[in-house]
Amino acid sequence: MRIFKSFTLLIFLIQTNLSCQEGFEPNGSPHFKIFWNYNNDLSQQASKKSAFELKRVYLGYKYNFSETINGKITYDIGANSGGSDYTAYVKIAQIDWKLNSILKLSFGLIGNKQFNDQEGLWGYRYAYKGFLNEYKFGASADLGFNSEFTLSPKLKINLFVFNGEGYKSIQDNNGYQKIGTSFIYDFSDKIFGKIYFDSHPLRDANPITNSSIFLGYKKSSFRLGIEYGKIKNGKKYNEGEKDHNRDGYSIFATKNFENDFEIYVRFDSINSNVLPGQTIPWNTDNDGRLFVFGAEYEVAKGVKFNLNYRNFNYENPIVNNKSAIFLNAEFKL
Numbered sequence: 001m002r003i004f005k006s007f008t009l010l011i012f013l014i015q016t017n018l019s020c021q022e023g024f025e026p027n028g029s030p031h032f033k034i035f036w037n038y039n040n041d042l043s044q045q046a047s048k049k050s051a052f053e054l055k056r057v058y059l060g061y062k063y064n065f066s067e068t069i070n071g072k073i074t075y076d077i078g079a080n081s082g083g084s085d086y087t088a089y090v091k092i093a094q095i096d097w098k099l100n101s102i103l104k105l106s107f108g109l110i111g112n113k114q115f116n117d118q119e120g121l122w123g124y125r126y127a128y129k130g131f132l133n134e135y136k137f138g139a140s141a142d143l144g145f146n147s148e149f150t151l152s153p154k155l156k157i158n159l160f161v162f163n164g165e166g167y168k169s170i171q172d173n174n175g176y177q178k179i180g181t182s183f184i185y186d187f188s189d190k191i192f193g194k195i196y197f198d199s200h201p202l203r204d205a206n207p208i209t210n211s212s213i214f215l216g217y218k219k220s221s222f223r224l225g226i227e228y229g230k231i232k233n234g235k236k237y238n239e240g241e242k243d244h245n246r247d248g249y250s251i252f253a254t255k256n257f258e259n260d261f262e263i264y265v266r267f268d269s270i271n272s273n274v275l276p277g278q279t280i281p282w283n284t285d286n287d288g289r290l291f292v293f294g295a296e297y298e299v300a301k302g303v304k305f306n307l308n309y310r311n312f313n314y315e316n317p318i319v320n321n322k323s324a325i326f327l328n329a330e331f332k333l
Contacts, residue, residue: 110144157184248268303330
């Protein structure tokens, strides 16, 4: 009976919301995004010296049912170890409902709130993922529910519940959901900070916990970001393992010029802990330091090219360091 009453109330609120928007014409628009690159591997004993790659194709559509309710769907077409090099996934299939100036609800297969702000400031997702995304501290989308509270022009809070498996494996394996929150605060029109935390309980095991803090600076000619993240009891966000922890930090800076040209530099450090009875970190073959610098040129609106050099120095001295030059491109509508 409670479920029925709640559902009836929800329908009533939607009908009331729509009736207050007479004159609105529902509308929609398609969108796409393509990530292309050419790379040359300079590493010692590299098995593949160079290649042209089509890393990602996003195809989608957004529809505005009313001034306050919209839906969108996005297909992610990319590599899949269980299929072809171009397997299509539903990455986003969500409804957003802005009830008022304070509260917006999102449900379905929705974009995660863990690193969207950071990657937005970073700006080169098509060339290199943001820190938390790159080192698998979280998925970019998941099946669940998010409530976004804009409590003031400066403060925004997200409260969410997700399956915790990510958009490529959306069925929860253990019947427990990930719950979490994020706080985004604008200190000024140029500086903002973000605090994030989530916890994913596991059957008969300690929960995977994820936390991060970010500080960003942006003005017309310069961007700067500093981030620290830590995951406990997990090899990655959806693979729990007691006492297996990882943490690290990232710093990036970007200089913009008037002729649609930018240069940037980034440094990452990723580490794992030493387990009881061991002498080296459990993930030492993947721990290390990343250095990236490059330049971007926007040829036309929606068309960008990015030339960059990357070097990853592994913590384990017997693992060959990675060094490569990339020419990345993004085409989007």
